[in-house]
Ligand SMILES: Nc1ncnc2c1ncn2[C@@H]1O[C@H](COP(=O)(O)OP(=O)(O)O)[C@@H](O)[C@H]1O
């Protein structure tokens with residue numbers, strides 16, 4: 001009998017349930033993989049913002065990593081909010097030690113409400129310790145700018161930033177386009193070390209219920225990789241997953257509400273022409 005694919009998310013807890021560990025585990029469940037979790041920080045958070053952050057000690061992160069590593073056969077994992085350089089080093093050490101493959105790094109920096117989910121001092125640690133271990137890095141536009149120092153204003157600066165991220169050691173990158181507000185579509189740019197690139201484009205959905213889109217997208221890629229999908233197909237599924245999750249809002253909370261993780265399985269994207277994903281080479 002084939003075993004259920006097993007995945008890991010190393011991320012922060014969102015008490016509001018829309019982002020972080022909670023979004024990741026819901027996404028794993030919806031995509032039929034088993035999810036384990038290592039919590040790096042507890043946030044007091046809801047759809048209106050983050051009111052407090054309690055980072056775990058490096059030792060607490062270490063013990064969680066050892067516990068999951070000693071029991072599960074992890075075929076893919078993702079990192080989200082890591083908060084400080086001590087935690088980043090602990091995570092990088094474990095990825096080396098356990099020889100984990102299919103590592104998706106979502107370089108979470110700032111919450112939609114403006115709270116710092118990564119301390120300023122830790123940006124260098126992400127670049128030095130984590131990017132070289134990544135099969136895929138999934139920055140949004142502000143994160144790609146922070147990692148590269150390149151302002152992303154057009155297609156050519158986006159490509160330049162992606163190339164610079166690969167030069168830091170990542171095997172591939174997808175720069176997500178949710179923050180490019182001047183467009184009527186949401187476009188993600190994927191570049192691999194062999195120079196191959198793809199653009200994934202969908203209609204932009206007009207909604208403020210976007211809390212946790214980045215976490216959900218990276219978790220969906222991770223789930224598909226755990227099942228043995230190729231990276232470019234895993235990204236396609238993730239884009240479909242987020243398109244479905246954004247287009248059937250739950251209308252929960254008073255601020256930036258959570259996306260609807262259950263919408264993809266309901267096959268909503270396949271039913272509606274407007275939710276098609278186009279892929280360009
Ligand atoms: N309004 C929107 N309509 C359709 N897709 C969106 C929208 N906003 C974000 N996305 C998609 O959600 C995913 C996360 O993107 P983004 O919002 O840039 O990341 P983050 O949540 O990390 O800031 C990407 O696949 C992006 O294309």
Ligand SMILES: Cc1ncc(COP(=O)(O)O)c(N)n1
Pocket residue numbers: 011012013014019020021043045080081108110111112113117210211212213214215
């Ligand atoms: C614990 C945690 N991790 C990640 C995010 C980013 O999610 P978003 O960019 O959608 O606010 C968040 N708000 N909270």
